[in-house]
Amino acid sequence: MSHSILIVGGGPAGLAAAEALASIGRHSILVEKEERLGGAPILSGYAKLVPSGEWAKDAIGGMVRRVEGNPLVSVRAGRRVDAFEGEPGNFNVRLSDGSSTTVGAAVLCTGFTHFDSVNKPEWGFGTYPDVVTTTQVEQMISSGKGVRCPSDGRKPRRVAILLCVGSRDRQIGREWCSKICCTVSCNIAMEIREELPDCHVYIYYMDIRTFGLYETNYYWKSQEEFKVKYIKARIAEVTSNGQKLIVKGEDTLVKRPITIPFDMVVHAVGMDPNVDNRTIASVFGVSLQPQGFIGKANTYATFGETSRPGIFVAGSATGPETIDDSIAQGKAAAIAAYALVNGAKAAAQAA
């Protein structure tokens, strides 16, 4: 019988799970397929996180440093789980480096994959170099180089942010909302306006979903303090006149076609299921949801249960999720995994 917990994925949820277990004196093995921990916020170079306003490299970087320095967490970066067999309290794990170990339970914190904008070709990504993604703009900001047009390095004078790229779009099989892109886009719009006060920023939206208290700090602030302009529209296409990018669509409030030239167009890319989810489902023997995210039982009893006893799930592996909620879920699922193993131990001792 093993009391270690396997955590798969070193993003916010996985780091939080490892910290929660260490905080109650329990050992975990954290397997991450990339060479570095931190997940999307670190590996994709996010800038300031919502809603805290803290830089990703400080906020999530701090989680990474604490986990890497924690003697109760064995970090196995640059490796995958190739096999996972057994029963709660006694699972055999084989990693891609050929090593094996035994764990009592597992928590899948395997995250999401950013939507690839080349799957929405009519909106210009891959055709025009100044059509970029929110992730690229985050990288421009976090690098300290500022927001510049990739084609020639100039400061954009007009930027359009298109919401719901790869979200709420049945034409391309993504009917879900990615939950956080509205707020992230409001935040990016304010960052651009702060760096480039002469740049006009427009946000094209279907519904503005800056839910909860975000409303105050993002929706209102972006409009009133930062003069970001919101257009409720259905986008038809993004083309070029040789000098400017042209966004064509229908303003759904006035029911009229609108055509506006921009220097830069930003795709607010959604959250796809992790591209590895079929493999993950196969290796761990867990069910996927119809959309391809990992299935999760209700939260009322044991938190974060998958379809297989002893395997738990947390964060954006189960669907679009905020960083804050991924962290809470990582901790809650880790404690559920611990309790399962501990309960099995108590039962074994009583027998």
Add this chain to the structure above:
Amino acid sequence: MSHSILIVGGGPAGLAAAEALASIGRHSILVEKEERLGGAPILSGYAKLVPSGEWAKDAIGGMVRRVEGNPLVSVRAGRRVDAFEGEPGNFNVRLSDGSSTTVGAAVLCTGFTHFDSVNKPEWGFGTYPDVVTTTQVEQMISSGKGVRCPSDGRKPRRVAILLCVGSRDRQIGREWCSKICCTVSCNIAMEIREELPDCHVYIYYMDIRTFGLYETNYYWKSQEEFKVKYIKARIAEVTSNGQKLIVKGEDTLVKRPITIPFDMVVHAVGMDPNVDNRTIASVFGVSLQPQGFIGKANTYATFGETSRPGIFVAGSATGPETIDDSIAQGKAAAIAAYALVNGAKAAAQAA
């Protein structure tokens, strides 16, 4: 030095906090001001919860029964905390029944207060008996009596659900979004259509915020499978012609005034800060946010910290929150509280 953790509030977050601590073998004292545990879902008689579709009395009722039967949780219902003094690891708690105890830390799971619709008088609540709230409709459904017009008990043929009552409304000092009312309203609309197939249900909205995977099961399903009608509108007033309720407003998509008669009008009431928050802040010495919710530090290091060391916070006490996330946060904050006390113990032993 005490190792018990005080949990204040017996709703989803507080119940989850108590269960998390018990699952790692730790004792908690759960204080609830009402005579019964369960929080809003039980005390307000919610019907089926989103997104699980499970009845509140089963889902949250199950949490209540497990906590009440857990020897590691001392339930103190019908009592309030009158005083809380000391330092982490050694706080003295005095309850309203005159009893005192010592705890190592506290988790505030003190929840929210439903917006009171009489504060939006032009929308007819308090004037016309058939203007009701989402909470009242939940009660009609969960009671098994069905959705009926309070004035005469008839089955409504046309129902309007008005979103954002007490939310996103600066005229009445509520600029925040209450996060869950859109999804709850979609769910209620489908429930009405299921019970009363001849009843037409309209949802008046500013933005539809059925975020994340909710989109699939609520936004699309309500329109396509249940034929719920959505009107993007700004409501002016709800009046009566003596026979029907009259909803007047402006359709903001076609920019025209619309006046539609209904049998029943439902206010989708938002989440206010707990009306007791000033007292709670005073007794516990914690800061409130500008909107009146309890302030919370970022989630990256210690989860759920308030402005006072040793006091944590989770769930809708900090702002509008879903039940699922309240549960995750309750568990995460409880573990943070435990770790603080345990760390203090280890330091004391080492000294």
